[in-house]
Amino acid sequence: MKIGIIGGSGFVGTKLIASLQEELGTSTINIDKQQSARYADITHIADVLDKEALTSLLADVDVVVLLAAEHRDDVKPTSLYYDVNVQGMRNTLEAMDANGIKNIVFTSSVAVYGLDKDNPNENTPVDPFNHYGKSKWQAEQVLQEWYKSHADWQIRIVRPTVIFGEDNRGNVFNLLNQIATGKFMMIGKGDNQKSMSYIRNIVAFLVFLIHDQKGGYEVYNYVDKPDFTTNDLVYHTGEILNKPIPTVRIPYWLGLMGGYGFDVLAFVSRKKLNISSVRVKKFCAVTQFDSTKAMSSGFVPPYTMEQGLRRMLEAEFGK
Template sequence: MKIAIIGGSGFVGTNLLNLLSKDQDFTTINIDINPSVVHSELTVVGDVLNQPSLEKNLAGVDAVVLLAAEHRDDVSPISLYYDVNVQGMRNVLQAMHSQGVKRIIFTSSVAIYGLDKDNPGESFPADPFNHYGKSKWQAEQVLQDWYKDHSDWSIRVVRPTVVFGEGNRGNVYNLLKQIASGRFMLIGKGNNQKSMSYIGNIAAFLRYLTTDVQPGVEIFNYVDKPDFTTKDLVRQTSAVLGKKIPTTSIPYWLGMLGGYGFDVLAFLTRRKLSISSVRVKKFCAVTKYDSTKAMNSGFKPPYTMQEGLQRTLSSEFGK
């Protein structure tokens, strides 16, 4: 089976390629606008905004894993979210159609549900609060519309929550780094639960779905349980690293006020800053999601949540 990973030079794609490249049942190609540090021999330059190049690179492919996305909180101009995430989806589907490829696994996001929802499952109404979530939801709608005229296609949509693991430099890494440094500032009470996905498990789930050839559209949330609160993360980090980690707590309103101040500073200096009102809001929100469907699909995560967190903390901050 030949698998094309579009956007595989990033964190999730690299780990998925690590798995597939070790399996003799698969051959892989990575199509990405950026070079791959780890899998340069599998990588060809390609852009989801360039449909002709996609068609060329998808020749002989059996299935596509679409990871390419604009996902940062501070993408500018805003239109890039919709150019890459929505029009990019249309271009990928047309390129697949031209090459006779009828299987796609698309990584969407739990961001389509919005913030502070009550443990949403896959049928929960979409209510995205930012342009990333809105563009991911629109991309899903493009897939649903496509399926109406292509009912023999196999379409799998995965909505992961925030992904963490060794080598990642995203929001969870920044949070764990602050906690591990002992200079952590807790905004609010810290009882808000955070659903997370360990990279070793999400990569394994995507690999699992590549073997699902049945036609139809299936949507899966992906979350590793249990859901930790911010206070739980402080306790787990303290236990793994073997040190007492003090925390300073400030009220939520004061944290948001500081976030707005950094928004103004970023606007005036034209710089991308690590703190913003959006990130403070996301940090303090309840982000808890139901993943019963994925866990009942026959997939068995290779790591527990505690093992994933321990592996990450030991690798990144251990002595």
């Protein structure tokens, strides 16, 4: 089996390639506009917006894994979300069709549900609140429409929640780093549920879907259980690192006002800052999602949430 990963030079793609390279009888290529720091030998530099390049590079591929996306909160211009996430999907499907490839695994996002939803499952109506979520949903709609005339395809959509793990430098790492360095301040009460996914588990699920031969069109939320509250996450982190638990709390309204202030500062300075109103909203929001379908598919996560958190903290902070 030959697997083509589009957008595999990032965090998830690097871990996925590592896992696939351990399998006998499997070969992998990575197509990305950025060079892979670890897998330059199998990486081909190309943009998901270049359909001609995709068509050429996907020759002889059996399964495509589409990871490429614009996902940061502060992408400018906002049209890039739709160019990359939506038009990139169209280009990928047409390149696959030209090569007779009928099997795709696409990483969407739980961002399609919006904020503060009541444990949504795959049948919950979508309600994205930002351009990232809207563009991911539009990409899914492209797939839905495509499947109507390509019923012999195998389409797997994964909507992961926030992913954490070794080598990640996203929001979870920033939170853990603040706790580890004593710079953390809680915004709000901290009792909001936070669904998360450990990197080695989500990669294992992607590999599981790559080898799934049932056919058809399926959508899966991916979440590792149990869900932690923000207070739980702070407590477990402090306990594992043997750090005092921060006690300073900022009311939500005050934290949000500060976020708006940083928005203005970012606009004036034309710089991307680590604090914004969107990030404050996301930090304080309930982000809890149902993953019953994924966990009933025959897949068994190799690590528990506690094991994943401990592995990340030990790798990143030497504890």
